[in-house]
Amino acid sequence: MALKPGFGYKFPWEDMGTFKYLLFVPFVATVALGKDDGDDWAFHMLVIAALRYVHSQFWISLSRVHYVTQNTKIQAKGIDFKQVDREDHWDDFIILQAIIMTLVHKMPMLGYSGFAKWNGAGMWQLLLLHAGPTEFVYYWLHRLLHHHTLYSAYHSHHHASFVTEPITGSVHPFMEHLMYTANFAIPLLGTWAFGGASIAMFYAYLLGFDLLNNIGHCNFEFIPRWFMNLPLMKYLIYTPSYHSLHHSKVHTNFCLFMPLYDYAYGTADANSHDLYERAMRGEAAPNAAADVVFVAHGTELLSLFHLPFALRSFSSRPFKSEWWLQPFLPLCLPIVAALRVFGAPFVADKHRLLHLNCATWVTPAWGFQFFIKSEFGHINRKIEQAILAADRAGTKVIGLGALNKNEALNGGGQKFVDEHPELDVRVVHGNTLTAAAILRKMPSGVKEIFLTGATSKLGRAIALYMSARGVKVVMYTTSAERFEKIRNEAEPEHRHLLSQAVALSEGADIKDWVVGKHCSAAEQSIAPKHATFHQFVVPPIPETRKDCVYTDLPAFALPAAAKDFRSCEMTMERGHVHACHAGALVHALEGWKHNEVGAIDHTRIDATWDAAMKHGFALA
Numbered sequence: 001m002a003l004k005p006g007f008g009y010k011f012p013w014e015d016m017g018t019f020k021y022l023l024f025v026p027f028v029a030t031v032a033l034g035k036d037d038g039d040d041w042a043f044h045m046l047v048i049a050a051l052r053y054v055h056s057q058f059w060i061s062l063s064r065v066h067y068v069t070q071n072t073k074i075q076a077k078g079i080d081f082k083q084v085d086r087e088d089h090w091d092d093f094i095i096l097q098a099i100i101m102t103l104v105h106k107m108p109m110l111g112y113s114g115f116a117k118w119n120g121a122g123m124w125q126l127l128l129l130h131a132g133p134t135e136f137v138y139y140w141l142h143r144l145l146h147h148h149t150l151y152s153a154y155h156s157h158h159h160a161s162f163v164t165e166p167i168t169g170s171v172h173p174f175m176e177h178l179m180y181t182a183n184f185a186i187p188l189l190g191t192w193a194f195g196g197a198s199i200a201m202f203y204a205y206l207l208g209f210d211l212l213n214n215i216g217h218c219n220f221e222f223i224p225r226w227f228m229n230l231p232l233m234k235y236l237i238y239t240p241s242y243h244s245l246h247h248s249k250v251h252t253n254f255c256l257f258m259p260l261y262d263y264a265y266g267t268a269d270a271n272s273h274d275l276y277e278r279a280m281r282g283e284a285a286p287n288a289a290a291d292v293v294f295v296a297h298g299t300e301l302l303s304l305f306h307l308p309f310a311l312r313s314f315s316s317r318p319f320k321s322e323w324w325l326q327p328f329l330p331l332c333l334p335i336v337a338a339l340r341v342f343g344a345p346f347v348a349d350k351h352r353l354l355h356l357n358c359a360t361w362v363t364p365a366w367g368f369q370f371f372i373k374s375e376f377g378h379i380n381r382k383i384e385q386a387i388l389a390a391d392r393a394g395t396k397v398i399g400l401g402a403l404n405k406n407e408a409l410n411g412g413g414q415k416f417v418d419e420h421p422e423l424d425v426r427v428v429h430g431n432t433l434t435a436a437a438i439l440r441k442m443p444s445g446v447k448e449i450f451l452t453g454a455t456s457k458l459g460r461a462i463a464l465y466m467s468a469r470g471v472k473v474v475m476y477t478t479s480a481e482r483f484e485k486i487r488n489e490a491e492p493e494h495r496h497l498l499s500q501a502v503a504l505s506e507g508a509d510i511k512d513w514v515v516g517k518h519c520s521a522a523e524q525s526i527a528p529k530h531a532t533f534h535q536f537v538v539p540p541i542p543e544t545r546k547d548c549v550y551t552d553l554p555a556f557a558l559p560a561a562a563k564d565f566r567s568c569e570m571t572m573e574r575g576h577v578h579a580c581h582a583g584a585l586v587h588a589l590e591g592w593k594h595n596e597v598g599a600i601d602h603t604r605i606d607a608t609w610d611a612a613m614k615h616g617f618a619l620a
Contacts, residue, residue, distance in 0.1 A: 001086065001160070006153025008175035011092045023095050024049065027102075039115050041105055044199055045098045051203075052094050052210055059166035059214040064309035066347040069220035074244045074275070075163045076285035078350065078564030081574050083161055084316045090167040093177050097206070100181055101188075112192060115199050122196025126205055129187035131258060137183045139261040142254045145176065164247055166214035167312075184209065212257045216243040221279035228276070235260040241276040241284070245269045289393040290359035292588040294581045295345065295386050296401040298366040299570060301332040307362070308349045308567040315567040316574070339364035340378075345386035352563040354615075356588055360569075361386055363404060370403040380410055387416050391425040398425050399584025402538065405429040405597075407457055413597035428596040430583025435461045435600055436609035437554035437579045437619055438536050442512060448472040449534075450507030450527075453516020455482040458536050461600035462514060464490055467497040468602070474510060476501045515541060524548070552620065554579035559616030576620045586612045 002009060013020040029035075030042035062068055105112050145155040154176045161168045172180070187205060191197050215223075218240040228234060238259050246253040252269040255262045262268035278284040298304065299319075305311050305328065306319045314322075343364030351358040363382040369375040383404055390398045405413045412429045435458055442449070449466060453459045454475035463473045467490050475498060477483050483500040490498060504526050507513060513527050515535040521544040524533070532549040535541055543550045555576050558565070562575070569577050577585075587596060590611050 002154055002157040002173060003152040005157075005173070006150075006175065008178070009154065009157075009173045011089070011096070011174040011177075013092075013095070014089065020092075020095065023099065027098070037113070039105075039113055039199065041102065041113075044202065045102060048203060048206055049094050049098055051207060053091065055207060055210055056091070056167055056170075056214065059218070060312050061309045063166050063218050063220065064312075066350065069218075070287040070347075071282045072221040072279050073282075073285035073287070074219050074221060074241050074279050075248070077163050078352070079161070079163055079165065079566050080564065081316055081566060083163075084312065084566055086157075086160060087165070087168060087171045088313055090170050092174075093170045093172075093181075096174075096177055097181055097184075100185075101202075104185075104189075112189075115197050115201075117198060118200045119196045119198040122191050122194075122198050122201055123204060125191045125194050125196040126187045126201055129190040130205070133190070134183055134186045135256050135258045135261060137186070138180075138256040139254055139265070141179060141183065142256070143267075146251065146254075159247060159250060162247055163219055164217040164244065165219065165312075166217050169213040169217040170210075212237075216240060216257065219244070221276060221284075223276075225280065234273070235263060239276055241279045242269075242272050245272060245275060288357050290350070290390070290395050291356040292353075292358045292397045292399065292584055293361050293386070293390045293395050294359070294399040294401055294577075294584055295361050295363060295383065295404055296348070296569075297363045297370075297404055298336075299402075300367060301329060301336060302326075303366075303570065304332050304335060306567075306570065318568050318573055319570045336366060343382070345382055345389065349565075349567055351565050353559065353585060354561045354589070356585070358585065361390075367403065370406060370409065376409055379404075380415065383410065384416055384419075387423070387425065387427060388420070391420075391423050395425050397428055397584050397588040399428045399430050399581060399587075401430075401578065401580055405431070405580075411598055412457055413595070417595050417597050426587060426593065426595050428584045428587045429457075430578075430580030430587075430596065431457055431461070431600050432596060432604055432608045433556075433583035433586060433612055434458060434536065434554045434579040435465065435602070436605045436612070437556070438462060438514065438534055439465060439605065440609065440619055441534055441551050441554075442514075443532075446471060446512050448474065448510050449512045449514050450474045450476065450501070450510040451514045451516070452476045452504075452519065453537065455479060455486060456516050457600055459514075459516045460486050460489075461602045461605065463498060464602040465605055467494045470497070472497050472499070474499050474501045474507060476504060476507065478502055555620040556582040556612065557618040557620050558582075561616065573620070582612060582617055583608065586615060586617070589615050 013023065027042040027046050031046065036042045144150060154173045158172050188201065191201055216238055221239060221241045223239045228239065236258055238255060238257055242253055242259060249269060252267055253262055253272065254267050259268055275284060300321060302321050302325050303319060305325060306315050308315045345361050345363050348360045348362045363386060365379045365382060369379060387398055400413050410416065413427045417423065417427055439462065449471060451459055451463060451473055454463060454477045463475055463486060466473050475483055477500060480500065487495050487498045501507065504523055508526050509528055511528055511531045513531055513533050515533050515537055517537055519541045521542065524544050527548065529547050533541065534551045536554060540553055555572055555578055558575050558577060565575060568574055569581065572578065586608065
């Protein structure tokens with residue numbers, strides 16, 4: 001938001017939310033009803049708008065693929081949710097320009113119509129009119145917008161984005177966009193006045209403009225040296241690093257796309273070339289190895305679109321399988337198949353926490369694959385690939401998320417430690433903190449719990465911890481052997497507190513159910529009135545009892561020192577992570593040297609909880 005928003009700051013349709021896209025309906029109706037004019041104007045406006053969206057999405061995705069950007073980044077700092085939200089209306093200019101161009105096209109007596117499909121001479125006129133009047137006017141308009149009055153009222157909105165993304169270039173208040181649109185109309189109207197207008201002109205100018213605007217707001221350098229070394233090129237075209245200096249220093253490098261005007265009027269930053277070279281060498285924002293890596297995986301197929309480089313706004317909110325995503329489901333199938341064959345673990349996002357560089361990696365596996373035994377070998381190879389890559393990079397801690405540490409899959413990560421005893425990176429399943437989170441949600445005076453999933457890694461730890469504190473634990477399991485094994489791990493004086501249940505009905509009088517496996521509506525009905533379902537089952541059980549309480553899955557709010565979080569961790573709220581992710585971060589913050597794999601050491605639950613609290617984590 002601007003420092004002191006001025007008149008005409010908001011777009012007229014800002015309060016309409018997503019209903020603003022209804023403004024395209026008249027164009028669609030005109031085409032659908034066969035009412036378009038001889039220029040097929042409405043049709044071309046829709047096609048151009050669609051191409052502008054697709055083109056911008058390409059740059060959004062490209063700029064967020066770390067493999068592409070990691071070696072030539074310009075600014076080391078990342079972006080946060082506040083910036084994502086502020087830039088969420090980046091596409092308003094597409095709607096605005098479609099409406100204004102149509103109003104001019106329809107203006108009586110003007111005659112802005114009857115366009116040829118193509119006019120080669122007109123393309124040269126278009127280029128010259130942009131390089132001359134439009135670039136010149138923009139330069140001085142831009143400098144005017146940096147006057148403290150206009151800057152506070154309008155342009156500070158754009159400069160709130162210190163680190164830019166491609167679409168940052170179109171994030172301006174309504175009044176500012178009106179000024180720009182009037183200026184950018186000069187080449188389109190001028191070419192028409194000189195008799196060179198064509199339908200192709202609109203495609204070339206609008207899409208070409210977007211291309212240069214997106215390029216200039218990338219936070220990585222990629223314009224090749226051979227191109228920039230061409231005679232006079234540094235005066236004719238800017239680079240991402242050139243414009244980045246405008247956002248970092250504010251009162252320098254004012255040009256639209258052509259630095260010629262900065263050089264002519266003395267506002268070209270003397271460090272522009274140096275920053276370009278440092279970015280190209282990877283020195284401007286060096287690609288530092290992550291201290292902590294958290295290895296996640298896909299859940300349902302549509303979670304593909306929740307990756308930070310997929311849908312920018314969607315990934316910044318907790319994942320929900322929205323209705324509008326369903327038509328894209330067929331697109332997921334070939335992508336998932338290709339990743340199954342050719343995929344490797346990749347960086348989804350990078351963050352900072354105090355002195356730690358943090359990263360989230362993703363293994364190319366989806367939830368359903370973890371329930372197909374023949375896929376176990378493939379999944380473990382991908383996890384192993386991630387662990388070895390992290391070890392080579394000098395990563396201190398690698399956390400295994402969700403099903404990546406499934407007991408049946410790899411023994412909670414024990415497999416990797418056993419097979420690679422030489423590892424310097426510490427492998428952490430994070431379930432010690434998960435267990436602590438579950439336990440802290442139970443009432444302090446609880447005397448008895450009914451535990452399902454009782455012989456799982458978490459179930460075992462909860463049973464041993466609670467019985468050691470005098471709580472009776474009724475463990476629902478049909479395996480007497482597994483029950484006895486856990487019971488025998490308890491201290492002799494606590495074993496009488498552990499009892500086996502072979503039917504859910506044995507929990508009918510127990511008010512605290514700790515649920516570690518799926519529990520249907522019929523099974524939940526067995527619990528007494530006003531029971532509490534403390535759950536650690538993924539996905540969460542359906543909340544079918546209105547008279548009961550359901551706790552959320554174990555999760556933590558990140559400390560205030562956490563930076564550069566711009567996407568949500570699946571269904572987690574903003575600024576929250578799964579407890580196992582928090583466990584990996586705490587492990588690194590504490591500098592612990594042990595691997596946290598295999599069975600949970602229930603004697604470390606309190607120490608792990610205390611460490612999380614010390615570093616500012618809060619139970620979500």
